[in-house]
Structures are given as structure tokens and as C-alpha cells.
Amino acid sequence: MNAPYDGDRGQGAGGAASPGGPPVPPSAGQDGSVPPDPYLQHAYDDDPYRAQDLTAQDPVGEALYDRAAHPPPPPGTYQEPAPLYQQPPPAPYAPDPRIWAQTPPPEPAGPSRHLPYGDRPATTQFVGVDDLVTQASDDRREPDAFAHLFRDQEGSGKPPVPPQPEPAPAPAKSGAGKVSGLLKSSALMAAGTLVSRLTGFVRSLVITAALGAAMLGDSFTIAYTLPTMIYILTVGGGLNSVFVPQLVRAMKDDEDGGEAFANRLLTLVMVALGLIVAAAVLVAPVLIQLMSSTIADDVAANSVAVTFARYCLPTIFFMGVHVVMGQILNARGKFGAMMWTPVLNNIVMIITFGLFIWVYGTSAESRMGVDTIPPEGVRLLGIGTLLGLVVQSLAMIPYLRETGFRFRPRFDWKGHGLGKTVKLAKWTVLFVLANQAGVLVVTQLATAAGTASGHDGTGFLAYSNAQLIWGMPQAIITVSVMAALLPRISRAAHDNDPGAVRDDISQGLRNSAVAIVPVAFTFLALGLPMATLLYASSGIEAARSMGFILMAFALGLIPYSVQYVVLRGFYAYEDTRTPFYNTVIVAAVNAAASALCYVVLPARWAVVGMAFSYGLAYAVGVGVAWRRLRNRLGGDLDGAHIVRTYARLCMAAVPAALAGGAVGFGILELVGTGALGSLAALICGGVLLLGIFFVAAKKMRIEEVNGLVGMVRGRLGR
Numbered sequence: 001m002n003a004p005y006d007g008d009r010g011q012g013a014g015g016a017a018s019p020g021g022p023p024v025p026p027s028a029g030q031d032g033s034v035p036p037d038p039y040l041q042h043a044y045d046d047d048p049y050r051a052q053d054l055t056a057q058d059p060v061g062e063a064l065y066d067r068a069a070h071p072p073p074p075p076g077t078y079q080e081p082a083p084l085y086q087q088p089p090p091a092p093y094a095p096d097p098r099i100w101a102q103t104p105p106p107e108p109a110g111p112s113r114h115l116p117y118g119d120r121p122a123t124t125q126f127v128g129v130d131d132l133v134t135q136a137s138d139d140r141r142e143p144d145a146f147a148h149l150f151r152d153q154e155g156s157g158k159p160p161v162p163p164q165p166e167p168a169p170a171p172a173k174s175g176a177g178k179v180s181g182l183l184k185s186s187a188l189m190a191a192g193t194l195v196s197r198l199t200g201f202v203r204s205l206v207i208t209a210a211l212g213a214a215m216l217g218d219s220f221t222i223a224y225t226l227p228t229m230i231y232i233l234t235v236g237g238g239l240n241s242v243f244v245p246q247l248v249r250a251m252k253d254d255e256d257g258g259e260a261f262a263n264r265l266l267t268l269v270m271v272a273l274g275l276i277v278a279a280a281v282l283v284a285p286v287l288i289q290l291m292s293s294t295i296a297d298d299v300a301a302n303s304v305a306v307t308f309a310r311y312c313l314p315t316i317f318f319m320g321v322h323v324v325m326g327q328i329l330n331a332r333g334k335f336g337a338m339m340w341t342p343v344l345n346n347i348v349m350i351i352t353f354g355l356f357i358w359v360y361g362t363s364a365e366s367r368m369g370v371d372t373i374p375p376e377g378v379r380l381l382g383i384g385t386l387l388g389l390v391v392q393s394l395a396m397i398p399y400l401r402e403t404g405f406r407f408r409p410r411f412d413w414k415g416h417g418l419g420k421t422v423k424l425a426k427w428t429v430l431f432v433l434a435n436q437a438g439v440l441v442v443t444q445l446a447t448a449a450g451t452a453s454g455h456d457g458t459g460f461l462a463y464s465n466a467q468l469i470w471g472m473p474q475a476i477i478t479v480s481v482m483a484a485l486l487p488r489i490s491r492a493a494h495d496n497d498p499g500a501v502r503d504d505i506s507q508g509l510r511n512s513a514v515a516i517v518p519v520a521f522t523f524l525a526l527g528l529p530m531a532t533l534l535y536a537s538s539g540i541e542a543a544r545s546m547g548f549i550l551m552a553f554a555l556g557l558i559p560y561s562v563q564y565v566v567l568r569g570f571y572a573y574e575d576t577r578t579p580f581y582n583t584v585i586v587a588a589v590n591a592a593a594s595a596l597c598y599v600v601l602p603a604r605w606a607v608v609g610m611a612f613s614y615g616l617a618y619a620v621g622v623g624v625a626w627r628r629l630r631n632r633l634g635g636d637l638d639g640a641h642i643v644r645t646y647a648r649l650c651m652a653a654v655p656a657a658l659a660g661g662a663v664g665f666g667i668l669e670l671v672g673t674g675a676l677g678s679l680a681a682l683i684c685g686g687v688l689l690l691g692i693f694f695v696a697a698k699k700m701r702i703e704e705v706n707g708l709v710g711m712v713r714g715r716l717g718r
Contacts, residue, residue, distance in 0.1 A: 197476075199350070203349050206349075206350050208537070208538045211461075212368070213538050216370050219301050221464055224308070225443075226291060227312050227319070229439070231273075231320065270320075280316065291440070292448075307382065312385055315386060322389075322393045325393070326341075328400065329400065342392055355380065356377060363537070438586070438590045442610055447459055453603035454603075455545060456541050457539075457544070458607050459607065470557060474557065482512075485508045489501055506638035517646065517653055521554070521650075523554035525661030526681070526685050526689070530682055536674065544673065556619070559615060562622050590613055593609075593617060648700050656688075656696065657689060660690075661685065664685030664686075
């Protein structure tokens with residue numbers, strides 16, 4: 001009813017029909033053209049200025065417009081702008097579900113449709129797995145943009161607090177330099193630790209080749225271990241846990257940069273250690289009796305052990321001096337010397353025992369024992385052992401002088417806080433006492449079993465060598481994984497966030513298990529060819545015995561690694577009492593189980609049982625520590641997820657260990673237990689074991705294994 005009436009449109013101006021021609025449609029122009037229907041056209045298609053000359057200017061604006069400098073565009077050259085927001089084209093291939101955390105492709109230079117909000121593609125950082133691990137301590141909690149809505153819903157009636165202006169960012173150059181220095185120091189320390197452990201392993205090989213794995217090797221090992229035990233029991237524990245933090249605090253707060261406090265501390269440590277060394281050298285026979293009554297009851301062995309001990313005991317002094325000097329350097333930002341100077345000690349000892357082998361031959365060739373070793377040989381080994389620690393300590397002096405530190409003895413110890421710090425070391429000293437008590441029991445039993453068995457490789461030296469090999473994966477893998485997570489755990493504990501502590505501990509346990517579990521089963525399956533390859537110079541019988549001890553140690557690596565990670569949770573809460581109680585339980589179970597093995601098993605297999613008891617003790621300790629930490633974190637430690645991961649990894653490792661072990665033992669039977677046969681068995685069995693484990697883990701879709709593979713591929717750029 002609102003439509004125009006067509007019957008009246010033919011009349012009036014412009015509406016009459018043309019004589020003799022066709023009727024003109026209504027509302028047609030003079031030229032007969034029909035304008036578009038206003039009810040059907042697009043709202044923005046009709047441009048009333050399309051036919052207008054753009055060069056024609058308004059008379060008022062003409063004087064203000066410089067047509068020579070800014071010529072207008074010619075008609076018909078205007079281009080429609082491209083839409084800014086559009087969906088990206090679909091990828092030609094679907095994402096591979098087997099690859100975890102794929103690295104996104106780099107953005108092109110210039111404007112990008114994926115960054116429509118003004119971000120510069122050149123400065124946009126794509127964060128991968130490595131960045132999430134290595135920069136975990138740098139994360140910041142983003143502000144909640146909707147927090148004001150929650151405050152309004154509370155109905156408090158208080159006006160909203162205006163946001164505080166953010167502080168000006170620090171200069172990029174200084175921050176980048178600080179991060180670069182931290183990464184450089186961490187890499188230097190990690191490299192020094194790795195080289196130190198590798199040279200220490202070579203040192204144990206040379207010692208075993210020179211002295212064998214019988215009574216003579218046990219005598220030297222006890223004398224060489226004795227200074228370390230005395231140092232830890234007397235000064236070492238308190239020095240590392242109490243005095244060093246006081247030193248760092250003095251260097252930050254004192255006007256002289258803590259130099260006077262460092263001189264007092266170094267003087268006090270030198271005087272105390274000097275008195276301890278003098279007393280220990282005098283009572284060396286008593287100390288040997290405490291370490292091993294079996295060796296002390298043998299006249300020849302006791303004489304050799306006491307002589308070795310009196311050469312080795314002065315190293316207590318240089319151990320303490322090295323630690324204090326290293327911590328002074330660490331407080332001044334010099335981290336490399338503390339990690340690299342132990343390599344010098346290992347090199348000196350390797351050269352010393354190499355000279356002994358060059359003069360007297362290997363143990364398998366000379367068949368040298370406690371009653372046949374010449375005094376010149378004892379003197380050579382004793383002086384070389386002492387010289388190694390002396391060189392290690394003196395090598396710190398140039399680094400100290402480079403930092404500007406000058407040692408001046410100071411005896412004004414009273415009134416400067418040195419006495420009060422001793423009270424803080426109570427739990428640390430008890431922790432060390434409990435740990436060393438268990439070691440002392442095992443030392444006594446292992447030396448007695450080795451003497452009673454009459455076979456090489458069944459005593460304390462064989463136990464120590466197998467334990468050294470067994471502990472290397474823990475020191476390299478678990479410690480490295482936790483080094484990235486410890487700052488986050490400590491910060492979460494400080495913020496009273498038990499959920500974050502639980503998640504980080506769960507992540508540390510699961511990530512370390514990816515490598516620890518297959519390595520433990522590798523020791524179980526291939527411990528025999530591994531030991532015969534490394535210790536063949538000390539005799540095939542001794543090497544095979546050490547292989548069986550390593551196999552007994554093998555599966556204990558899993559609870560040993562779990563224990564290390566779980567105790568980090570207590571240390572994050574600055575709780576040292578619980579780790580002490582846990583260490584008491586572990587030491588007691590280890591001592592009791594080792595004594596039971598010594599009584600029940602034949603003497604030849606007693607040390608093998610003691611190695612198994614070591615892992616059993618840590619399994620018990622893990623159960624106790626786990627329950628206490630779970631209660632500390634509110635009853636939840638992500639146990640189901642962790643147990644499921646370990647169970648699936650073990651399920652993948654069992655068939656791999658069976659196949660790899662069968663191949664390794666088969667090659668040893670066919671080729672023999674010499675160097676060539678052991679190497680072939682280790683390579684073939686190890687490749688088969690790792691291959692089956694990897695395939696089984698992929699089939700079971702263990703996410704931690706996929707994460708490790710993705711990280712390795714990211715490193716390799718694939």
C-alpha cells in the first residue's frame with residue numbers, strides 16, 4: 001500500500017509520454033535512462049562523485065593545496081584495500097602426532113597476516129622446549145585483565161585502585177650480558193664437572209690395573225678413602241652448609257667486600273685442619289683398625305695400609321683449603337676454577353700410577369701383593385697421591401690473585417660471628433655421621449668378605465669401582481635435569497604454592513626416568529661385558545666379579561635417582577631435619593641388609609649381595625620420604641601419573657634387557673671375555689637393547705619419550 005501509484009506518473013512535468021514513440025517508463029530521465037531501484041541497490045555502491053573530475057578543487061581549498069607537490073590520483077586508479085583479517089591457508093599436510101612440540105616456521109619479513117596487531121615478526125620469539133626448560137625461572141605471572149570485574153562483584157564498595165605504572169625496563173644490553181654470563185658460567189661448570197668425572201673414572205681404571213682387586217688394592221682404597229671421610233666428618237659438612245653462606249653474605253654486606261671475613265675463615269680452617277692432620281697421622285693404625293679389622297689383623301696388609309694412610313692423610317688440609325678458595329672465587333663471580341682444578345689432581349694420579357705400571361707392570365703381570373710390593377713403589381704412589389691434592393689447591397692461587405684477593409692470616413676470630421655459625425651445622429653434622437656410619441659398616445664387611453673368599457674382585461675395591469660406574473648416570477642425568485627445576489621449586493616453596501612444587505617434582509621425576517630406567521636395565525643386562533672391557537687389565541676373574549657386582553647395583557639406580565629428586569622438595573622448604581632422618585633409615589637398612597648378606601651368602605657372593613642391599617635401602621628410603629613429602633604438600637604428589645610413567649618405562653625396558661643381555665652373553669661365549677669379545681658384546685647388545693626400548697616406548701606412546709625425541713630433533717634442526 002506504500003508503493004507509488006503508476007497511473008499518475010505519466011502526467012505532469014517530465015512524466016508525459018513521447019508522441020509517436022514508446023511510452024517512457026516512470027521516473028525516467030530526459031535521455032531515457034532508468035536509475036536503479038533505491039530499494040534493490042547496495043547501500044554503498046552508488047557513488048555520487050564517481051563522474052566528477054577529481055582535479056577540480058574547491059576555491060577556498062585551492063589556495064591551501066599544493067597541487068605540484070601532491071598531485072591528486074587520476075580517475076579510476078583507486079584500489080580497494082585488501083582485508084586485514086583473514087584465515088590462514090590450511091597446511092598441505094596434517095600435523096604428525098608422533099612429533100611433540102613442533103617448531104613453527106619463521107615469519108616472513110615485513111607485515112604478516114599472522115601478526116595483525118602491530119607485532120614485528122623480526123622481534124617475535126617462538127618459544128620451544130629448550131626455552132621452556134632453560135628459562136623456566138624467568139617466567140612472569142601475567143596480570144589478570146578481568147580482575148576488576150571480580151572486585152566489583154565482591155560488593156566491597158571501595159573504589160578500584162588505579163593501576164600502578166610499570167617501571168621502566170632495564171637496558172637490553174645489560175640484561176643480555178647478564179644472561180649470557182650466566183649461561184657461560186653454567187656451561188663452564190658443567191663441562192668441568194663432566195671432565196672431572198671422566199678423568200676420575202680413568203684414575204680408578206689405572207689404580208685397579210696397577211694394584212689389582214685383591215688385598216693390595218683394598219689396602220690402598222681404604223687409605224685413600226680415609227682422608228675424605230675424616231674431612232667430611234670434621235669440617236667438610238659444616239664448611240659447605242654454614243660457613244660458605246656466611247662468607248657470601250659478608251662479601252655482599254661488609255665494606256671491604258668480605259675480604260677480612262674470608263681471611264679469618266681461611267686462617268681458621270687452615271689451623272683446624274692442620275691440627276686434625278697431625279692427630280690423624282699419629283693415630284693412623286687406629287683409623288685403619290676402625291676402617292677394616294681384616295686388614296689391620298694382617299701384618300703385611302696393615303703395614304702397607306698405614307704407610308699409604310700417612311701419605312694420604314695430609315690431603316685433608318688441602319681439601320679444606322681448596323673448598324674455601326673455591327667458594328671465595330664463586331662469591332666473586334669466578335666459577336670455573338672450582339670445577340676444573342680437580343682434573344689436575346686426577347691427571348697427576350694417572351701419571352703416578354702409570355709410572356708404577358711402567359716400572360713394575362700391571363697387577364695381572366706382576367701378581368704383586370701386600371707382602372711383595374717394594375717400599376719404593378709404596379713411596380711413589382703415596383707421594384703422587386699427596387702431590388695431586390697439593391697441585392689442585394695451589395692452582396687456585398692465580399685465580400684468587402686475579403680477582404684482587406690477597407691472603408693475610410688473621411687470628412682475631414672472636415666477635416665476628418664465626419663461633420655462632422657452628423650451632424647452625426648441627427643437622428648437617430648428624431646427617432654426615434649417619435651416612436658415614438653406614439659406609440664404615442660396608443667397608444668392614446666388604447674387606448672381610450674379599451679376604452675370606454680367596455678370589456680377586458670380591459672385596460672393597462671391586463665394590464667401589466662398580467659403584468663409581470653405577471653412579472655416573474645419576475650425576476650426569478638427574479642432577480642436570482634438577483638443575484633447571486630447582487629455582488622454580490625454591491620459588492614455589494617460598495610463595496607457599498604446594499601445587500607448583502608438586503608439578504615441578506613430578507616433572508623432574510618423569511623427565512629423569514626416561515634416561516635412568518633404560519640405563520639401569522642396561523647395567524643389569526650388560527654389566528658383565530662392561531666390566532670385563534674396563535677392568536681386564538686387573539685379571540679376567542676380578543673383572544667378571546666386578547661385572548656381577550655392577551649387575552647387582554643396577555636396578556637400585558631407579559630409587560637412588562628418585563630419592564635425590566624427592567629430597568629437593570624438603571630442601572626447597574629449608575627443611576634439613578627430614579633428610580637427616582631419612583638418611584638414618586637408609587644407612588640402617590643398608591648396614592643391616594649388608595650384614596645379613598655377609599652371614600647368609602657365600603664369601604664370594606657376599607659383596608654382590610651388599611650391592612643389591614644398597615639399592616634396597618634407597619627403595620625403603622624413597623617410601624618414607626615420599627609419604628612425608630606428600631603430607632607436606634597437602635596429600636597429593638601426582639603419584640598416579642609418576643607411577644604410571646615408571647611402570648610403562650619398565651615394561652618397555654624388560655624385553656629390551658632380555659634381548660640385549662641374551663645377545664651380549666652369547667657373544668661372550670662365542671668370542672670370549674677378552675677386550676674384543678667384550679667390546680662386541682657391549683656394542684651389539686647395547687644397540688639392540690636401546691632399539692627395542694625405543695620402539696616399545698613409541699608404541700606405548702610414553703609422552704616423556706616423545707618429549708625427549710622432540711628436544712633432540714630440535715637440537716639437530718630436524
